[in-house]
Amino acid sequence: MSNAVLVLAEHDGKQISDSTYELLGAARGLAAALGGTAEVALLGPRDLAGQLGGADVVVSVDHPALAQYLPQASEVALLAVVAERSPRLVLTTCATPGLDLAAALSVRWRAPLAAYVVALDVADSAVVATAQILGGKVLAELELPGEHGIAAVIGGAFPAAAGRGDRAPEIAEVTPPAELDELAMSLVQVTEPQGGDVDITTAELLVSVGRGIESEDNIELVQDLGDALGVPLSASRPVVDAGWLPKTRQVGKSGLTVKPKAYLAFGISGAPEHLEGMRDAELVIACNTDANAPIFDVAHYGTTADLFDLVPALTEKLDQ
Amino acid sequence: MRIVVPIKAVPDLVEEIELTADETGIDREFLAFVVSEWDAQALEEALLIKDANGAEVVAAGLASDPDIDQALYTAIAKGADAAVKITGGEGEPVLTGERAALLASYLASEPADLVVTGVQAADDLDGQLPPMLAARLGWPHVSVVVGIAATDGAITARQEFAGGRVHELAVRLPAVIGVQAARQAPRYAPISRVRQAMQAGGLREVAAEPSRGAPAPVVRRMFRPERTSRAEMLTGSTDDVAEAIVGLLRGRGLVKG
Ligand SMILES: Cc1cc2nc3c(=O)[nH]c(=O)nc-3n(C[C@H](O)[C@H](O)[C@H](O)COP(=O)(O)OP(=O)(O)OC[C@H]3O[C@@H](n4cnc5c(N)ncnc54)[C@H](O)[C@@H]3O)c2cc1C
Ligand SMILES: Nc1ncnc2c1ncn2[C@@H]1O[C@H](COP(=O)(O)O)[C@@H](O)[C@H]1O
Numbered sequence: 001m002s003n004a005v006l007v008l009a010e011h012d013g014k015q016i017s018d019s020t021y022e023l024l025g026a027a028r029g030l031a032a033a034l035g036g037t038a039e040v041a042l043l044g045p046r047d048l049a050g051q052l053g054g055a056d057v058v059v060s061v062d063h064p065a066l067a068q069y070l071p072q073a074s075e076v077a078l079l080a081v082v083a084e085r086s087p088r089l090v091l092t093t094c095a096t097p098g099l100d101l102a103a104a105l106s107v108r109w110r111a112p113l114a115a116y117v118v119a120l121d122v123a124d125s126a127v128v129a130t131a132q133i134l135g136g137k138v139l140a141e142l143e144l145p146g147e148h149g150i151a152a153v154i155g156g157a158f159p160a161a162a163g164r165g166d167r168a169p170e171i172a173e174v175t176p177p178a179e180l181d182e183l184a185m186s187l188v189q190v191t192e193p194q195g196g197d198v199d200i201t202t203a204e205l206l207v208s209v210g211r212g213i214e215s216e217d218n219i220e221l222v223q224d225l226g227d228a229l230g231v232p233l234s235a236s237r238p239v240v241d242a243g244w245l246p247k248t249r250q251v252g253k254s255g256l257t258v259k260p261k262a263y264l265a266f267g268i269s270g271a272p273e274h275l276e277g278m279r280d281a282e283l284v285i286a287c288n289t290d291a292n293a294p295i296f297d298v299a300h301y302g303t304t305a306d307l308f309d310l311v312p313a314l315t316e317k318l319d320q
Numbered sequence: 321m322r323i324v325v326p327i328k329a330v331p332d333l334v335e336e337i338e339l340t341a342d343e344t345g346i347d348r349e350f351l352a353f354v355v356s357e358w359d360a361q362a363l364e365e366a367l368l369i370k371d372a373n374g375a376e377v378v379a380a381g382l383a384s385d386p387d388i389d390q391a392l393y394t395a396i397a398k399g400a401d402a403a404v405k406i407t408g409g410e411g412e413p414v415l416t417g418e419r420a421a422l423l424a425s426y427l428a429s430e431p432a433d434l435v436v437t438g439v440q441a442a443d444d445l446d447g448q449l450p451p452m453l454a455a456r457l458g459w460p461h462v463s464v465v466v467g468i469a470a471t472d473g474a475i476t477a478r479q480e481f482a483g484g485r486v487h488e489l490a491v492r493l494p495a496v497i498g499v500q501a502a503r504q505a506p507r508y509a510p511i512s513r514v515r516q517a518m519q520a521g522g523l524r525e526v527a528a529e530p531s532r533g534a535p536a537p538v539v540r541r542m543f544r545p546e547r548t549s550r551a552e553m554l555t556g557s558t559d560d561v562a563e564a565i566v567g568l569l570r571g572r573g574l575v576k577g
Contacts, residue, residue: 104454107455113446114445115446133444134333184492191486192485243505262569301553306558
């Protein structure tokens with residue numbers, strides 16, 4: 001075992017993701033506390049190592065099957081990397097690759113995993129992760145016992161700046177495992193999201209609606225408020241999944257990131273995946289009947305009024 | 321094609337969540353439980369495959385999950401062909417690893433072509449079920465899927481990334497898919513049909529023999545997030561609150577007129 005902290009890099013074949021730098025910043029702090037190195041597993045084009053000047057070591061597996069992200073290819077390559085480097089701790093994101101790989105690695109490498117991590121500490125050489133569960137309502141302090149551990153970290157938990165740097169990391173090449181030539185899956189096609197009727201990322205003010213709206217018929221109610229203010233509606237993911245508003249209106253991790261001057265949230269609980277997309281709004285006003293809803297942790301102003309009372313009251317005031 | 325859909329009961333987040341006296345777990349005694357929303361999406365996706373191509377859809381729950389009978393009968397009422405209740409293991413499995421062990425044992429005794437389940441559950445501590453189960457079975461897996469199309473001996477799964485980019489993947493079966501969202505909103509089962517399914521009975525119990533898996537994290541304590549930057553709460557009548565909000569927006573020049 002080494003005391004290295006190994007970050008799984010995410011990239012689109014050309015660019016290392018911001019989330020990778022967030023992890024690498026955390027890895028540097030932890031590696032210092034453990035007396036090890038901060039390493040990055042770069043599964044894919046080796047020339048991306050040039051963007052990883054914040055690492056001590058870049059562990060590289062380069063193979064055509066890794067040119068674009070493919071879950072099984074990355075999994076077998078990551079296993080080869082941990083087998084060779086034997087790090088104390090592996091960090092992944094909670095984005096799609098993290099959701100694919102962290103738990104699979106936990107089983108195949110026999111290492112405990114803490115998911116949805118927002119903080120990491122080393123105390124008396126034990127690695128302790130703080131994880132967020134139940135939509136952000138409860139935090140759990142988890143110890144990762146044994147020689148190896150894995151933490152899947154929520155986006156935005158650590159600053160990206162700490163993971164950037166201009167060192168020239170050592171490049172450690174790992175031989176691509178033979179399984180990469182006999183995968184049970186292949187990439188057929190990539191589709192980019194299409195632009196929509198309105199661009200919610202440029203709006204100064206957004207009226208945003210969540211599952212508290214209960215049904216498609218009730219969307220009209222918030223639409224009236226949006227119209228009174230002359231601003232577009234945005235939404236949480238369940239409203240979009242239900243087909244009540246188009247995908248182009250979705251705010252959050254798998255939707256768009258918005259930074260309006262004001263964000264009015266009606267019937268949105270404030271799950272971590274939603275907060276990722278709106279926490280930098282200048283002013284957040286939240287309406288939620290549940291006084292313990294996590295949205296109130298990021299909102300500047302809040303009310304536990306019922307949205308079915310408050311929304312028409314607001315529309316009426318504005319129409320006066 | 322045989323599709324197994326593992327479903328899980330999770331605490332209803334609308335309820336107040338209480339911790340156990342030793343503060344290392346959730347006090348489940350007085351909590352209301354609902355089917356994990358992503359599992360409901362997974363069931364819908366499986367039923368859509370059945371509608372399009374014909375398939376045998378089996379909903380699978382753990383016997384120790386609260387209100388699991390109701391959830392399984394609801395699955396049958398929605399169109400699942402069968403439902404199984406998996407027994408075995410010790411107590412209520414809290415960790416995903418324990419659930420994966422029980423389900424892997426079940427799937428070894430009654431093989432499936434495809435396992436479709438929720439990409440995550442709100443109370444996952446040690447990771448998500450789809451990759452853990454797949455790794456135990458030695459099957460390929462894809463998570464964050466927003467649509468599946470079935471062909472001969474293979475599927476294509478649409479995997480979603482940040483910002484809404486989608487990769488379409490061809491995957492050989494057997495495989496495990498973690499569903500983020502079905503192609504359409506989950507169908508509704510009329511109460512009468514759920515009742516009918518209950519009266520017909522037909523939940524089959526299957527005993528699983530879980531084997532050991534990955535070591536688990538140790539819960540030191542659970543706690544509620546500190547409310548450091550809590551919102552300032554607007555009080556008074558609905559009208560007062562509306563007035564205050566309009567005032568805040570006006571103050572920032574965001575209300576015309
Ligand atoms: C990989 C992945 C990516 C995801 N990406 C996103 C994303 O991009 N964006 C996103 O939003 N989510 C995303 N999610 C989903 C996320 O985890 C949550 O499920 C979702 O944000 C919850 O939406 P919500 O707040 O509208 O619904 P809920 O959590 O159900 O909250 C509804 C809220 O409405 C309140 N309410 C009910 N009735 C009323 C009333 N009458 N008046 C006032 N308040 C009321 C309730 O108290 C509750 O807090 C993602 C999940 C995964 C796994
Ligand atoms: N007709 C019904 N009767 C009772 N419970 C239901 C019914 N339809 C859905 N449910 C439950 O409601 C929750 C949401 O299910 P869904 O409709 O699939 O989103 C789950 O806990 C289901 O088990």
